[in-house]
Amino acid sequence: MKIKKEDIISEVLQKYPETVEVFQSFGMHCLGCPTATGEPIEQAVMVHGINLEEILKSLNEKVN
Numbered sequence: 001m002k003i004k005k006e007d008i009i010s011e012v013l014q015k016y017p018e019t020v021e022v023f024q025s026f027g028m029h030c031l032g033c034p035t036a037t038g039e040p041i042e043q044a045v046m047v048h049g050i051n052l053e054e055i056l057k058s059l060n061e062k063v064n
Contacts, residue, residue: 003059005042005052012041016063026050026058 003012003019012019013031023031028048030036036044041059045052 001056001060002063003041003056005056006040008037009039009041009044010037012059016059019059019062022055022058022062026055 003016009023009031013023020031026045026048027050028044041055042052044050045055
């Protein structure tokens with residue numbers, strides 16, 4: 001897996017811009033907000049009520 005739960009959202013977006021679609025498809029639309037710049041994926045999905053394993057699988061499928 002290239003993308004892990006402890007990865008910071010903004011860093012993932014910078015490295016893999018194509019993941020924007022995946023985050024948005026899971027209901028995470030505030031990707032440019034100040035919180036996302038320092039928030040790990042694991043923390044963000046808890047706040048949004050998203051299944052961590054599902055989003056990680058989708059993110060990694062997108063970048064592979």
